[in-house]
Amino acid sequence: MYGSDGAGDNAERTAFRKAEKKYKLYYEEHSKSSKKKKQPQQVDLSEVLDPKSISESYNQKGELPPGIVAVNCGFNRPVFRLEDRPGFYFIPGALTVEEQCQWIRASLRKFPQPPNRTNHNAIYGPIRNLFVAAQEGKVLVEEEGSDNCSDSESSASVSNGDAHRWKFYEEDIARSRAKSCKSVSASVLLRKLRWSTLGLQFDWSKRNYDVSLPCNKIPDALCQLAKRMAEPAMPIGEEFRPEAAIVNYFGLGDTLGGHLDDMEADWSKPIVSMSLGCKAIFLLGGKSRQDEPLAMFLRSGDVVLMAGEARECFHGVPRVFTDEENAEVTPLESQFLHIDDHCYLEYIRTSRININIRQVF
Ligand code: OGA
Ligand code: MN
Secondary structure, eight states, rough: TTTTTOOOTTTGGGGHHHHHHHHSSBBBOTTTTSSOOOOOOOOOOSSSBBHHHHHHHHHHHHOOTEEEEEOOOOOOHHHHHHHHSSEEEEEETOOOHHHHHHHHHHHHHHTSSSTSSSSHHHHOOSOOHHHHHHHTTTTTOOOOOGGGGGGOOOOOOOOOOOOTTEEEHHHHHHHHHTSSEEEEEHHHHHTOOOOOESOOOOEEETEETTTOOOOOOOOHHHHHHHHHHHGSSSSSTTHHHOOEEEEEOOTTTEEEEEEEOOSSOOOOSEEEEEEEESEEEEEEEEEOOOOOOOOEOOOTTTTEOOGGGGSOOOEEEHHHHEEHHHOOOOOHHHHHSSSGHHHHHHHHTTTEEEEEEEEOO
16 A cells, blocks of 8 residues: 555556656756756646635635535535545545644654654664654664664663664764764654554554554544544444544655555545645545546645545545645744744645544454
8 A cells, every 4th residue: 555656567557657647746857057956847737626726616606616516514614525436525624723733743743752653663663752852953873782882871862762772862972973873863864754653553564453562542632633524424323433543744755656545444434634734636546546536636724534435446645745835834834933833834844744544443
């Protein structure tokens, strides 16, 4: 599923792959004489569905484009579905700007904390307080193991969970140790954070949930939010039970290849997927990669639900707009004005976060 963007002989030929290539970030070939910054290639966005304009024209004139239906569900905002994609719902601007900021903060400070795992676990073991360490300019340094690294001076180190091999140090101490030990700055690690898993831990190598791994429950506030958001897609009389969540972090040029999320037992329950930060293009394909996917924008605060038949549909994110003009993060900028929030603003200006919440059993 993740990262599997259709590798194989036919990969280039499927309709899904073609759409991914159409929207992906490529740079213009620049002539040798030109000293200009490399420019992103222009992309034709005329066929990308725009939930924001759909919602605005529905609110102002009661009008909807063909194939789009407003769902009657007593939700406090309009919820839409696609006539020919049963089980797929989108809620433009579902989260207030305050809620968006709350979940951006949590995604950076809390969610990557052990026992939740991240993509960094495989190399560094559990890392505690990565976001704070990045703010403080700390450096993660490999401890012991090698004779060169047996210096016992560790007063400036930050506890690094169970992985005693790597510890955070102040930059100047790290510099002196870095001559003999491997090191990497916390800010580089933060930029390279690609995912964290909450609740039941997803094991990417086995492509399944590993119930033997230690985990915390999904935080209560996130549970409540997911339950509220899931409602339009839930079977009547049933309540959504959030058991796992995957948080995806996207920076410049990052994509999420076409995949299915099929490791949960009951596909009648939706995946609740929240977008935060920079605007992205989401591709919703069919049950085969050969099916022509639909492209739509997802902005900060938008929520998408995938239930029923939509659970069997390939989907992915071929493009995130991290440039100022297209990112559409101005509302977040005015919310993150306080000096203490500057670190979040700096991150989210050029990043997208997606939190998708699942009922596993
Ligand atoms: C996923 C997923 C979509 C997104 O994590 O399974 O499909 O909008 N994410 O990032
Ligand atoms: Mn998915």
